[in-house]
Structure formats: structure tokens, C-alpha cells
Amino acid sequence: MVRSKRQSDGRWLLEDTHPGLVHLEMEYGDGRPSRWNTLRAPRVLRWADAGSREDRGLHV
Numbered sequence: 680m681v682r683s684k685r686q687s688d689g690r691w692l693l694e695d696t697h698p699g700l701v702h703l704e705m706e707y708g709d710g711r712p713s714r715w716n717t718l719r720a721p722r723v724l725r726w727a728d729a730g731s732r733e734d735r736g737l738h739v
Contacts, residue, residue, distance in 0.1 A: 681720055681727075691716035 684691055693706045693713035706713050 681724060685720070686712070688712075689717075691720045 681691075684694075686692065690712040693709050693711055693716060696706075696709055706715065
């Protein structure tokens with residue numbers, strides 16, 4: 680699912696923000712590129728891929 684959310688320019692969008700008071704606005708709103716999601720998503724994918732290799736007996 681994470682891979683399918685990646686945009687053609689390599690970024691991930693901000694989605695499903697929580698309503699309510701925001702003390703510090705760090706992103707521009709749903710549907711727009713998210714710096715934080717774009718930073719985290721590749722890390723999550725590398726972690727998941729490494730776990731998959733270990734599950735198959737392929738040590739990284």
C-alpha cells in the first residue's frame with residue numbers, strides 16, 4: 680500500500696489529517712506533497728524489505 684501511494688515525482692501526499700486545533704502547522708494540507716511522509720516512507724519500505732529478506736533466510 681505504501682508503494683502504491685508514491686507519486687510519479689517520488690513524493691508521498693499528506694492524507695487524512697486529524698481535525699482540531701493545530702499548534703504548529705508543518706504541512707500545507709491534504710492532497711499536497713508531504714515532506715514528512717516522503718522522508719518516512721522510504722525508511723519504512725527499506726525496513727520492511729530487510730525483514731522480508733531475513734524471513735526468507737537472506738541476511739542483509
